Amino acid sequence: MIKKILVLGTLAVFSVGCKTSQLPEPAPKPEKKKSSLKDYSSIITSEAKSDDGLFTTHFVDDKLYFEIPVEHFEKDMLLVSRIAGIPSGFGGGYVNAGSKVNEQVVRWVKRDGNVDMKVISFENQSDENSPIYKSVQANNFFPILYSTKIEAWSKDSSSVVIEAGPLFETEVNAINGISSRLRKQYKVKKLDKSRSYIESARSFPKNIEIKHVMTYEAETPPERDQAGTISMLLNQSMILLPENRMQPRLADVRVGWFTIEKYNYDSEELKADNYKIIRRWKLIPKDIEAYKRGELVEPVEPIVYYLDPATPEKWRPYFRKGIEDWNVAFEKAGFKNAIIAKDPPTKEEDPEFSPEDVRYSVVRYVASTTRNAMGPSVTDPRTGEIIESDIIWYHNHLRSYRNRFMIEAGAQNPNARTLNTPEAEIGEMMRMVIAHEVGHALGLPHNMKASSAYPTDSLRSADFTQKYGLTPSIMDYARVNYVAQPEDKGVRYIRMMGPYDLYAINWGYRYLPEANSPLEEKSTLDKWILEKAGDPVYEFGDGYSGADPQSQRESLGDDQVKASEYGIKNLKKVVPQLVEWTSRDGYGYEELDEVYRELQYMWRGYISHVITNVGGIYETRKTADQGGSVYEPVPKNIQKQAVSFLNKEAFTTPQWMLDENLLGKIESTKVVDRIQSLQTRALENLLNKDRLKRMVNNEESNTKESYAVVEMMRDLRKGIFKELYTSKQTDAFRRNLQRSYVDIAASYLEELENGKDREILKSDIMPLMRGELSHLKKDLNGRKYNIRHALTRYHWEDLVARIDAVLLMNPS
Known part of the structure; x- marks a missing residue:
């Protein structure tokens, strides 16, 4: 547009030269306007x-x-x-x-x-x-x-x-x-x-x-x-932003990349054609002919990360390794020395060096109590080119990994049984955190589906884990091997880069010199995906739907029930040792309290991994030219196995968590409330409205093979109220859980009164919960006098009263 204006201006000058007398007075020169300024x-x-x-x-x-x-x-x-x-x-x-x-x-x-x-x-x-x-x-x-x-x-x-x-x-x-x-x-x-x-x-x-x-x-x-x-x-x-724009690369849902959405109004489609491009650094080989011959070639401009001058000396080698680990992946894409880690320059070497300067990407070491690390980047929205990125490591993130290593590997690995994790282990964990965050800064999002590619029992094998790690992708959340058991010797406990990472980097970064537009690249990119189709090692899932049990954060292996069984088995061995592992002469029990609370968080995660199977949907990302379904319900036998596990591990009082020696050092009277909170959260998760609706939908579409929602509720009720059906007394923990069951079911019926959630009002959840409460009331009335324990009988009578109240207030 500016060039067009300049051309018009030039034509006007020539016109002045031809017909001076017919032109109006010339406009004031810019200098005169400027002269009126200060x-x-x-x-x-x-x-x-x-x-x-x-x-x-x-x-x-x-x-x-x-x-x-x-x-x-x-x-x-x-x-x-x-x-x-x-x-x-x-x-x-x-x-x-x-x-x-x-x-x-x-x-x-x-x-x-x-x-x-x-x-x-x-x-x-x-x-x-x-x-x-x-x-x-x-x-x-x-x-x-x-x-x-x-x-x-x-x-x-x-x-x-x-x-x-x-x-x-x-x-x-x-x-x-x-x-x-x-x-x-x-x-x-x-x-x-x-x-x-x-x-x-x-x-x-x-x-x-x-x-x-x-x-x-x-x-x-x-x-x-x-x-x-x-x-x-x-x-x-x-x-x-760069004058010389990079050629964008079209995104594909089957390979995980951070993206930018576009709308093309020139499309021949009968709509504005929306598409996405991926975010990536601009890598061009120095010698394109050698690159075409399959030789490894250095890029014209490599990706360079400087370490923050504030980074402690002893951690710098691990940070450098975490950055340069990605060279293995870039070699798959035809580049050597594509990513370089450098120590911060001295004042003599570069007096203008500053982490704020966009010419420098820096791994920043932040003195903060925040327990996190991040891999943000700055992207040109016109092309998807990553201009610069600063990896952020917060100092207290060391604490997160120290605690997790103790909790999830303490039963198996003697090096995890201390608050002062040995440098080799904590350094390796830091290295892999940096590699993970650099992966984000290269354009890769989390791939929560990766871990489900490996058989769960393979994570107990030294040969397998040392060669393949815990998951095919460093971009998964799979930080510590909690599946391995004490008798498994030589296994790897810390995640590492895997085959999916090499595949994704090749797909996103390989230079295609013959392609002059994003569309010309597409057939080649599609071919690479189809070559790997059907192999779970190369599948992608971000885990955001919450419905796919194979795509969950912190989950390990293809069998979530078995993995959680192994994980809880290890936690049961860790709890009695926590006082010894966290105590220091002359100090209180703050560290014990912190680690114990985080252990409960880990337990909650293992339970959640299993719950996701109930009403779960497997998602395999495909395009229209590939056969088979994108979405498949989790088989009935796996869902029933999951509920059986939950009745055993989540909805039975976890006595192993109630170690008197431990609890006597960190609290006085909150233990009952603590367990109630854990179990109630798990129950609310299981009875989530979206999960129940999926079960109803699955039953309609696949009646013979589906796990009916009524059957699931019956299995759950028999587990949560097992004392009722076996004429045994309840303790405080069980009474709290049973009250939570009635309260959660009743909360759905209460929607009839407040009418806020129209989605529930129109669903089968209402008659389901009414029927379950009515059934439970009948069983309570018929069996409540079979027990002599007074508090148990009063408790069951109270449940009947609660059910009557909600049914009376919300009649059918």
């Missing part, structure tokens, strides 16, 4: 603190100015908003320093004596020469994020000076650190400008970094001692 030196005084780079930033007193080169107007820039510092308790622990708030493309546009910053979208696309192009433009008008007047021109007229401070000192929703949900939760009133300010502004050759403090008045801040105030430090990165 002089550059009166704005950018000798007291200014300036930093040269993409734009020159100037601090004059308390004002921030941008000096924008004219050549950078209309250029695409990525504005990335992150939280750099947050108050304690913010977001309930789910928001950390480093969390991304927003990512959007902006352009700085000169408009007469003003400069606008517009937000640009590349989601809807059409060729400029297409008739529909004008309509696409008209119906996707770009909003103005910030507008300000030009304060001055530079002395050589190559740049303009604007005041940029108000963009970062006032509340702009697009770069705001507090979401609407948190704003409502904390009852945020307003931004206090007197306590909001710009902390720093740095300019680099390809990006600008602004840190600014935002202070809000809030009625209910995250912590009481915050005095009605929420202050947070935000970091705004403005990054110049």
Whole structure:
């Protein structure tokens, strides 16, 4: 468009030369307009603190100015908003320093004596020469994020000076650190400008970094001692996007990649054709002919990660290995030395080195109590090219892996039986966490389905685990081998990279020199997928549906019931040893309390892995040219086996968890409530409305082979109320569980009264729960006098009263 305007301008000049007398007075020259502005030196005084780079930033007193080169107007820039510092308790622990708030493309546009910053979208696309192009433009008008007047021109007229401070000192929703949900939760009133300010502004050759403090008045801040105030430090990165655009690669649901969605209005389809492209680094071989011959070739620009100068020396070798482990995968894609880990340069080696500089990707070591690690990246939304990424390792994540290793491997591995995990083991765990996060930064999402490719009992084999690891993908959540038993010698306990990772990197990164468009690549990419079709090692599942038992976080092996049996068997051996393993002379039992609580969390996870089989659906991602179904219900025998396991392990009082020696050191009276909470959560999960509806649907579509929902409820009732059917007394734990069963069933019927969930009102869940409660009431009335234990009889009479109350309030 700019070129077209220049051409028209040139034609106008030639026209002036031919017919001077017929033209109106010439427009004022730009210099005259500029002369009415302030002089550059009166704005950018000798007291200014300036930093040269993409734009020159100037601090004059308390004002921030941008000096924008004219050549950078209309250029695409990525504005990335992150939280750099947050108050304690913010977001309930789910928001950390480093969390991304927003990512959007902006352009700085000169408009007469003003400069606008517009937000640009590349989601809807059409060729400029297409008739529909004008309509696409008209119906996707770009909003103005910030507008300000030009304060001055530079002395050589190559740049303009604007005041940029108000963009970062006032509340702009697009770069705001507090979401609407948190704003409502904390009852945020307003931004206090007197306590909001710009902390720093740095300019680099390809990006600008602004840190600014935002202070809000809030009625209910995250912590009481915050005095009605929420202050947070935000970091705004403005990054110049490449002029030479990378060729995008079309995504495919059968291979896991982070993606960007697009809509093509030039499509021949009778709709706007939506498609996705993958996010990846731009890797081009130095010697394309050698690459074509199948030789390993270095890329023109390798992916380089620098270690944070704050990284402790003893952990640096493990971090470097975790980064460069991916070279094995890139070799599968034809590249050697594609990814390189470097120590941070000294001041002498690179005086301008900064982790904030977009030219440097850094593995940051953050001194924080946060127990996490992240692998975010910055992506060009036009093409999917990853521009830069910073892996974040929070120091206290060591604690997570120390605890998990003790809990899940303590029964089998002597090295796990200490709070001071040996360096070899904790270092290997750190290495694999870094490799996992680098995988995200390369474009790979979690593949929760990978672990189900391996037979569960293979994880007890030294030969198998040392060769293949715990799962085909490092991108799965499968951190510690909890399946292995104490008698299994030489097994691997820590995850590692697997064959799926090599396959995915080859699929996403192999350079296809003969293909001149994304569509020309597709047949080759499809061929690679079909070559692996039917092999579970190369299947992908993100685990988000919650319905596929083969696609779950922290699950190991293809048989979730057997894996959970092994896992709980190990937990039972660990509990009696925790006091010894976590105690230190002169210290209390805080570590014991923490590890014991996390052990219960692990137990809950094992139970959940089994529950997912009930009403579960196997998903195998396919395209229309592949035979067979995408969705298949879990076989009836597996679902019945799962409920049998639950009655035995989840809905029977876990006496092994109630170690008196342990509990006597960490609590006084909460043990009954603790077990009730665990069992009630499991029961609520099992009786989840979506699960029950799937069971009804499966029964209708496959009557003979399905596990009927009525049969499941009968099996469950016989387990939870086994004392009723065997005339035995109940203890406090069992009474709590039985009350939870009645309460959960009753909660569905109560929807008749409040009518909020119309989905339940119209489903078979209502008559199912009414029938179950009526059946249970009949059994309670017929058997409650068979027991002499008074509290048990009172308990059953109370259940009858509860059932009567809900049935009376909600008659059929």
